[in-house]
Amino acid sequence: MAQTLYDKLWDAHLVKQRDDGTALIYIDRHLLHEVTSPQAFEGLRLAGRKPWRISANLATPDHNVPTTVKERAQGVSGIEDETSRIQVQTLDDNCEEFGITEFKINDPRQGIVHVVGPEQGATLPGMTLVCGDSHTATHGAFAALAHGVGTSEVEHVLATQCLIQRKMKNLLIQVDGKLQKGVTAKDIVLAVIGEIGTAGGTGYAMEFAGSAIADLSMEGRMTICNMAIEAGARVGLVGCDQTTIDYVEGRPFAPKGKDWDMAVEWWKTLHSDADAKFDKVVKLDAAAIEPQVSWGTSPEMVGSVNSLVPDPAKAGDENLRKSWESALKYMGLKANQAITDIKLDRVFIGSCTNSRIEDLRAAAEVAKGRKVSPTLMQALVVPGSGLVKKQAEDEGLDKIFIEAGFEWREPGCSMCLAMNADKLGQGEHCASTSNRNFEGRQGYGGRTHLVSPAMAAAAAIAGHFVDVREWS
Amino acid sequence: MQKFTQLNGLVAPLDRANVDTDLIIPKQFLKSIKRTGFGPNLFDELRYLDEGFPGQDVTNRPLNQDFVLNKPRYQNSEVLLSRANFGCGSSREHAPWALVDYGFRAIIAPSFADIFFNNAPKNGLLLIQLDDAIIDRLFNEVEATEGYRLLVDLPAQTVTTPSGEVLSFEMDQFRKHCLIEGLDDIGLTLKDAADIKAYEEARAKVTPWIFA
Numbered sequence: 001m002a003q004t005l006y007d008k009l010w011d012a013h014l015v016k017q018r019d020d021g022t023a024l025i026y027i028d029r030h031l032l033h034e035v036t037s038p039q040a041f042e043g044l045r046l047a048g049r050k051p052w053r054i055s056a057n058l059a060t061p062d063h064n065v066p067t068t069v070k071e072r073a074q075g076v077s078g079i080e081d082e083t084s085r086i087q088v089q090t091l092d093d094n095c096e097e098f099g100i101t102e103f104k105i106n107d108p109r110q111g112i113v114h115v116v117g118p119e120q121g122a123t124l125p126g127m128t129l130v131c132g133d134s135h136t137a138t139h140g141a142f143a144a145l146a147h148g149v150g151t152s153e154v155e156h157v158l159a160t161q162c163l164i165q166r167k168m169k170n171l172l173i174q175v176d177g178k179l180q181k182g183v184t185a186k187d188i189v190l191a192v193i194g195e196i197g198t199a200g201g202t203g204y205a206m207e208f209a210g211s212a213i214a215d216l217s218m219e220g221r222m223t224i225c226n227m228a229i230e231a232g233a234r235v236g237l238v239g240c241d242q243t244t245i246d247y248v249e250g251r252p253f254a255p256k257g258k259d260w261d262m263a264v265e266w267w268k269t270l271h272s273d274a275d276a277k278f279d280k281v282v283k284l285d286a287a288a289i290e291p292q293v294s295w296g297t298s299p300e301m302v303g304s305v306n307s308l309v310p311d312p313a314k315a316g317d318e319n320l321r322k323s324w325e326s327a328l329k330y331m332g333l334k335a336n337q338a339i340t341d342i343k344l345d346r347v348f349i350g351s352c353t354n355s356r357i358e359d360l361r362a363a364a365e366v367a368k369g370r371k372v373s374p375t376l377m378q379a380l381v382v383p384g385s386g387l388v389k390k391q392a393e394d395e396g397l398d399k400i401f402i403e404a405g406f407e408w409r410e411p412g413c414s415m416c417l418a419m420n421a422d423k424l425g426q427g428e429h430c431a432s433t434s435n436r437n438f439e440g441r442q443g444y445g446g447r448t449h450l451v452s453p454a455m456a457a458a459a460a461i462a463g464h465f466v467d468v469r470e471w472s
Numbered sequence: 473m474q475k476f477t478q479l480n481g482l483v484a485p486l487d488r489a490n491v492d493t494d495l496i497i498p499k500q501f502l503k504s505i506k507r508t509g510f511g512p513n514l515f516d517e518l519r520y521l522d523e524g525f526p527g528q529d530v531t532n533r534p535l536n537q538d539f540v541l542n543k544p545r546y547q548n549s550e551v552l553l554s555r556a557n558f559g560c561g562s563s564r565e566h567a568p569w570a571l572v573d574y575g576f577r578a579i580i581a582p583s584f585a586d587i588f589f590n591n592a593p594k595n596g597l598l599l600i601q602l603d604d605a606i607i608d609r610l611f612n613e614v615e616a617t618e619g620y621r622l623l624v625d626l627p628a629q630t631v632t633t634p635s636g637e638v639l640s641f642e643m644d645q646f647r648k649h650c651l652i653e654g655l656d657d658i659g660l661t662l663k664d665a666a667d668i669k670a671y672e673e674a675r676a677k678v679t680p681w682i683f684a
């Protein structure tokens with residue numbers, strides 16, 4: 001029978017189907033970071049349990065590592081914030097105690113867990129992969145079944161290498177056609193969320209397919225799957241093709257020799273069958289997508305850079321009107337105001353959505369030979385990992401950014417959720433390449449606008465939003 | 473884990489859709505390495521007028537008197553009534569920990585985000601999904617009636633209003649069983665250790681690189 005990619009991955013990892021409708025699913029790879037793991041290790045210790053398969057685990061601190069050279073210079077002991085320091089130290093201690101491989105704070109391979117996994121080849125097609133972080137959906141770009149879990153499930157995976165799951169439904173997002181120049185993967189996924197809403201994917205595994213997705217690099221596919229969770233879907237997926245295989249080949253954790261040949265043969269089957277049945281299908285025309293900017297406090301509150309901030313009076317129903325009104329109030333915006341008139345205080349280029357080499361190249365291309373607007377307080381570029389940082393420096397991107405007036409930082413989550421010192425002040429507007437514009441996400445009272453790296457760089461230079469297509 | 477069977481709890485109405493996990497417990501409180509102590513910072517940005525810090529004594533912070541949980545009539549509420557897509561956003565289990573630590577035992581909403589839906593019952597927090605129209609009515613009743621309580625009966629899968637109206641809700645049987653018995657699902661899964669080992673042996677022949 002014709003199967004979807006999700007069906008195939010599910011079947012390959014089914015340990016046991018139980019009578020009550022739940023299933024025991026085997027987990028191939030488990031990624032860990034400092035925020036959601038301490039209580040899981042503690043639980044393991046209290047119950048006298050050991051990790052089931054130690055080699056399945058890979059850890060790195062990312063959420064609250066500082067990103068300035070000064071603070072990073074002394075390693076963990078240099079982290080000024082005491083609670084952050086304890087959390088990073090606790091990850092080190094736990095990994096040591098249980099024998100888990102960890103890329104520590106100043107290891108060149110350290111970085112945001114969702115950048116590190118793929119970069120190392122620790123994320124492979126056909127795997128089941130989980131992490132105590134909702135943006136684990138990122139790894140689905142490799143035709144892997146990947147999703148975020150809570151801390152109880154982190155402990156469950158550590159102890160049993162399995163999760164108790166129920167099968168999700170299948171949702172297909174079909175994006176065909178050619179993107180306009182200056183329009184990127186980030187704009188596709190923001191447009192999708194604008195279309196189906198933040199709960200549109202709830203209960204589904206969301207597969208992205210179509211010619212526009214096939215044309216994307218692995219970096220672009222990761223950006224798209226990363227934000228599946230912002231559309232409510234725990235799982236984002238893209239089928240495996242030559243682009244996937246080429247990306248994986250030669251990476252440190254990737255299979256070698258005979259195993260590689262065997263793997264590739266299987267990986268080539270990891271796509272939905274032509275006549276597979278999906279429970280829901282949504283179609284988008286890539287050519288019609290314009291650069292996107294979010295104006296509200298939920299990723300679904302998004303529109304074209306050339307549109308106006310919506311008018312709550314025109315909202316379809318009462319609940320929607322109320323949520324638009326409260327979003328506009330929080331964001332300090334007026335109904336019918338042009339998006340391009342929103343003045344910015346800071347710009348953040350980074351996060352697991354957009355901190356890979358391709359993202360930095362796109363931003364640098366816009367920044368080259370230009371200057372950050374003097375009206376801006378800060379423009380940050382935070383590479384996703386030590387290796388991305390090194391590659392960018394080898395290509396001279398750091399110089400382009402610094403000359404333009406951006407700050408060039410050490411890798412980590414940084415201003416995506418502001419658990420370290422990088423944050424917005426109250427009422428400040430930020431063009432951010434991250435994935436969430438929730439109230440307070442980037443700092444107490446801070447106002448986030450989600451955009452692509454090219455749009456963020458252009459906004460940094462103009463001091464307000466501009467249509468980057470006019471610059472290319 | 474605390475067992476859940478029946479509860480006759482005071483209801484607090486949080487009239488807001490898409491209540492996200494950043495709102496439930498802001499990130500600065502995720503730095504704790506414990507599972508408890510998050511209650512005073514539940515909905516921190518809505519509850520207080522200033523910015524909160526971990527480890528701070530909250531007793532002297534300025535309260536936002538307009539926020540529902542600060543109103544005298546909703547003190548010691550155990551049931552939270554809210555709108556669609558409750559718990560969206562991150563996978564942080566600190567969200568259910570904070571709700572439970574504050575004293576909530578059940579949340580009633582038209583829909584919940586997937587990861588939160590998974591996390592909550594593992595911490596003894598019952599999630600009850602009811603139709604939009606019923607939720608609208610409950611909001612009206614709660615706001616109109618001081619001291620409004622709902623009788624939640626998990627074994628019977630019902631919620632009974634003060635007027636005696638009985639509303640049924642759907643429930644996954646596995647989660648129901650774990651909640652009623654207060655069971656730790658790691659222990660349950662480890663009963664299947666032989667199946668897990670057998671799976672690994674068979675799989676090592678097909679995808680040896682996973683087990684290298």
Ligand code: SF4
Pocket residue numbers: 062063112113114133135351352353412413416417434435
């Ligand atoms: S970059 Fe942001 S979204 Fe990604 S893992 Fe870090 S905090 Fe989470």
